[in-house]
Amino acid sequence: MPASLDITPPEDSGFTPEAEAVIEDRRSILSRRRLLVALAEIAERQPAGPEQRSSVLALLKGALSDGRAEVRRRFDEGASGTATVRAESYLVDQLMRVIYDHVGQRLYPLANPSTGERLCLVAVGGYGRGELAPQSDIDLLFLLPYKLTPRSEQVVEEVLYFLWDLGFKVGHATRSVAECLRLAKADTTICTALLEARWLWGDQDLFRELRQRFAKDVQAGGGARFIEAKLTERATRHKRFGGSRYSLEPNIKEGKGGLRDLHTLFWIAKFLYNVDDIAKLVERKVFTGAEVRRFEKAQNFLWTLRCHMHYRAARADERLTFDMQKDLAPLMGFTAHAGLMDVERFMKRYFLVAKEVGDLTRIFCAAIEAEHDRRSRFRLPSLRRRRKIDGFGLERDRLTVTSGEVFAEKPIEMLRIFRVAQKHELDIHPQALRWITQNLKRVNKALREDPAANELFMEMLASKHDPETTLRRLNEAGVFGRFLPDFGRVVAQMQYNMYHHYTVDEHTIFAIGILHAIEQGSLANEAPIASEVVHKVLSRRVLYMAVLLHDIAKGRQGDHSLLGAKVASKVCPRFGLSAGQTETVAWLVLHHLAMSDTAFKRDIDDPKTLQDFADLVQSPERLRLLLVLTVADIRAVGPGVWNAWKAALLRDLYWRTEALLSGGLAAQSRDARVKGAKDILKEKLQESGWSTKDIAAHLRRGYPAYWSGLDVEIHLRHARLVREAENNAAPLTIDTRVDRYREATEVTIYAADHPGLFSRIAGAMAVAGASITAARIFTLRNGMALDSFFVEGANGGPFDQPGKLARLSAAIEQCLAGRLRPLQELEAQKSPIPSRLRVFKVSPQVLVDNKASRNHTVIEVNGRDRPGLLYQVTQALTKLNLIVKAARIATFGERAVDVFYVQDALGGKIDNKVRLENIEKKLLAALEDGDCIPAKKAAKAVTAKSPAKPQSRSLAKVVPKDGPKLAKTGPKPVRGSR
Known part of the structure; x- marks a missing residue:
């Protein structure tokens, strides 16, 4: 054997004893001895050259494939994630050593190597820890004593060629010991990689030299700088990956609460204490034995999950997407239970693990700060000399206590320390938080x-x-x-849909923060009415408690609003609320979706809709409370959910209801409102120079519903548009206007009315890429249709680019002329539904209500959103000989919820039972997209949960208990082209 190779006993793993212990029956994964024998046989049969290399490569590929299959078999049969990543690393280790021996001994042998030709193969990074996920890269350091020699260069290149030919993704560097140390001092990433360096093969003395000099030149005295760099790096990484550990599609490696956070703790521990095993931190009094077990349990969960993800994707996929969550939930051992889907239970467990990682990080940082006397970055100069605040100690500007016995003897102090910190705008010392965690059992019934x-x-x-x-x-x-157990039930509780962005507890806390911002006036531009009326509510505590409890019953079997109201009735007296305040909180929780349902899914120009909502609210105080709660709830759903369109709809509903509750609208009959609207318009037209004859002719055109349902500005615009169209004898007139109040584009169409007009317009808009969010539909006495549509772009916001508006007008004109067939055009434009969307199954549903409006039958359709859906639904309505008089269009994540106010050909409601059944059947057929669950089978299927469960309480005065129920969902009227 050449002297240049320093070989340890044949089957040495190179791992620490602790790491080696988790690898069972190592030789069945790969026996290096048998592989070396096989290589020797090839070398005897074939001379060095291309044929020998092909034979060697085939042998290595077979060994790698068999080894990976064995590791996968063990994992599928229940091996832990920790054991799996250790086994993967062991497999690569053995293969690496065989390749290194083959190259160094057979391809480039050197009988008498010089000192400068020594070479050492070192594993760095995660591979250096002995942890290798199934699809991870491997990081290598080819360590030299001095500069690279020709022979060493040949060995390095050939080893890398073999690894690349085997399909490995390799990160590598070739450096001398001096270069490694110089770069480690300048670059924290390189320093971290070398910190985890593990000898693989070759010259061990060279590796020992690197370790010794690294400890002396880099580690010694560099602890504070390294810690600061790693914590800053962690904060930057968290920000890059969303800043919250409760993101519903988390990156389990780099995200907050993921594996990288555990690695950061390990790196700091290794740098400071030279430990290779986290369990050794017990001796250093950094962690307790229980905390080490928590660390190992969290790490094993994350490693197991990561292995499943890599095996499923057949690549290094670290983002836990919705479709992956659904596939992995049963593999991780979760089943549906107690009203929760298997995927919801699985993700709740993930978020609890992520929270555990945060707890361990806080504990660890407290320990190292105490030992190394690092000053806090959150120092408040004015308080430097103060040692006590309200009975609590002040250490580095953070509240603390002398020992955990303080919380054990007086559990109320666990609450008071948070209150004092809030009052004085201070942080709480991590050691105090650690003692709180250890005394949580003291937060009991007493x-x-x-x-x-x-x-x-x-x-x-x-x-x-x-x-x-x-x-x-x-x-x-x-x-x-612990203090509010009902809240504890929703901690880390996800909602498996594309509408909600956060877990229930995070959503609730965000909503309270938004309520506070509304009170402070920080959202006066985005929510001006809420920012004004919040200061008129009689009880702030009622409002804050309602926001806290509005989703408290999410995840339970049954209607979360009804169950939440019962929780409110139970807990509010405990918090000192009076009987009247408790009743108000319970009412707000019960009806917390009523205002958004009415504003976004009902035609508030319909007098009965407004009256029914006013009957439900009953008082201006409840109206104010409900408005602020609704705004906070919607804004806390996630980024981009709140927009000017929603704000405008809620403002309109608020002002109209307030006027009705105060007697303003009720005092006027419909005839009086029609006369008043005509008189105002007449005055405006006279000022514009219209003749008395032209004014009279225009005022005769509209039916009463037209005059009572719109304001004077719209009447004036319509009058000008109609006059121009009549003067030009134009068969079709299209006007577009950007409505900055609603941040949407209003498209007004004046054309001859005929069956299917709405459907054709909807189809044309879908082809042009416009998304309809609302429609006002009127037929005038001259037989012309005067329809207004509010449209947005596919991603929300005004549809206002000149090119797009021109295309929209052209599409409408061609469609009404019969030259454009929307269905075929949409099919041509159709792109495959992304896999992350296909995972959500929305059961098609049709709900018919004949009591919500005096003059119209209200039809609500629910289905999975897709391009062309609105056109298909309205086409079905046309074929059913139904006339659409008004529409509300909304999207809630993956769910489309569209509401139509319809009449039959004679202008009446549809009340024939057989016909109603036929309407439901035809609309269900239009809703099904080939990838949804048929409505009749929906009850038996496991489906993605809607943003809220069907119920009718939010419109209790609209739909009697024995009437048809309307689905209740949270609002999001942002639709892709439909």
């Missing part, structure tokens, strides 16, 4: 029934000093869910 404790909680909830941050701290520490 504390929950303590009036002083409940008052402290209410002060934090309704405080004018940033309640969101305080409640999030309470939640992170585990106190929130």
Whole structure:
């Protein structure tokens, strides 16, 4: 054997004893001894050259394939993620050593190597830890004593060629010991890689030299700088991947609470304490034995999940997408239970693990800060010399206690420390938080029934000093869910749909933060009415408690609004609310979707819709409370959900209802409102120079519903448009106007009315890429249709680019002339539904209500959103000889919810039972897209949950208990081209 190779016993793994212990029956994965024998036989049969290399490569590929199959078999049969990544690393180790020996001994042998020709193969990065996920890259360092020699260069190149030919993705560097140290001092990433360096093969003395000099030149005295760099790097990474550990499609490696956060703890521990196993931190009093077990349990869960993801995707896929979540839930051992889907239970477990990672990080940072006396980055100079605040110690500008016994003896202090921190805008010392975590069992029934404790909680909830941050701290520490067990049930509870962006607890805390911002006037531009009326509510505590409890029953079997109202009735007295306040909170929770349902899914120009909503609300105080709650709820759903269109609809509903409750609208009969509208328009037209004859002719054109349903500005625009069209004898007139109030584009069409007009227009708009969000449809006495559509772009916002508007007008004209067939055009434009959307199954549903309007039958259709859906639905309505008089179009994530106010050909409601059944049948056929669950089978199928469960309470006065029920969902009227 050439002297240049320093070979250890044949089957040495190179792992620490702790790592080696998790690899069972290593030789069945790959026996290096047998592989070396086989290589020797090839070398005897074939001389060095291309044929020998092909034979060697085939042998290595076979060994790699068999080894991976064995590791996969073990994983599929229940091996842990930790054991799997260790086994993968062991497999690559053995293969690497065989390749290195083959290259160094047979291809480039050197009988008498010089000192400068020594070479060492080193594993770095995650591979250096001995952890290798099934599709991960491998990181290698070819370590030299000095500069690269020709022979060493040949060995390095040939080893890399073999690895590349085997299909490995290799990150590699060839450096001398001096170069490694110089770069480690300048670059934290290189420093971290070398920190995890593990000897693989070759000259061990060279590796020992690197380790010794690294410890002396880099580690010694560099702890504070390294820690600061790694924590800054972690903060930057968190920001890059969304900033929240509760993202519904998390990156399990790089995201907050993922594997990389655990790695960061390991790196810091290794740098400071030279430990290769996290369990050794118990001796250093950094972690307790229980905390080490929590670390290992969290890491194993994440490794198991990551292995499943790599095997499923056959690549290094780290993002846990919706479609992947559904596939992996049963593989991770989760089943549907207690009203929760298997995927929801699985993701709840993931988020709890991510929270655990955060807890461990906080504990670890507290320990190293105490040992290394690092000053806080959140220092408040004015408080430097103060040692106590309200009975709590002040250490580095953070509240703390002398020991955990303080919380054990007086559990109420676990709440009071958060209140004092909130009051004085201070942070809480991580060691104090650690002691709180260790005493969570003290947050029991006795504390929950303590009036002083409940008052402290209410002060934090309704405080004018940033309640969101305080409640999030309470939640992170585990106190929130223990003190309010109903809230504990929704901690880390995801909602498996594309509408909600956060877990229920995160959504709730965000909503409280938004309510606080509304109160502070920070959202005056985005929500001006809510920002104004919030200061008129009689009880802030009622409002804050309603926001806290509005989704408290999510994830339970049954209607979360009804169940939540029962929770409110139970817990509000505990927090000191009076019987009247408790009733108001329960009402708000029960009806927290009523205002959005009415504004976004009903025609508020219909007098009965407005009257029914006013009958439900009953008082201006409840109207104010419901408006602010609705705004906070919608804005907390996720980025981009709130927009000017929603704001405008809610404002219109609020002002009209307030006027009705105060007697303003009720005092006027319909005839009086029609006369008033005509008189105002007449005056405006006279000022514009219209003749008395032209004014009279125009005023005769509209039916009463037209005059009572629109404001004077719209009447004036319509009058000018109609006059121009009549003067030019134009068969079709199209006018477009950007409505900045609603951030949508209004498209007004004046054309001869005929059956199917709405459907054709909808088809043309879909072809042009416009998304209809609302429609106002009128037929005038002269037989002409005067229809207004509010449209947005596919991603929301005004559809206002000149080229797009021109294309839209051309598409409408061609479609009405019969030269454009929308269905064929949409089919030609159709692109495959992304896999992450296909995973959501929305059961087609048709709901008919004959009591919501005095003059119209209201039809609500629910289905999975897709291009052309609105056209297909309205085409079905046309074939059913139904006339659409008004429409509300909305999208909630993957779910489309469209509502139509229709009449039969004679202008009446549809009340024939057989005909109603036929309408339902035809619309269901239009809704099904070939990838949805048929409605009749929906009850038996496991489907994606809608943003909220069907019920009718939000319009209780519209639909009697024995009448048809309307689906209740959260609003999102942003639709792709339909």
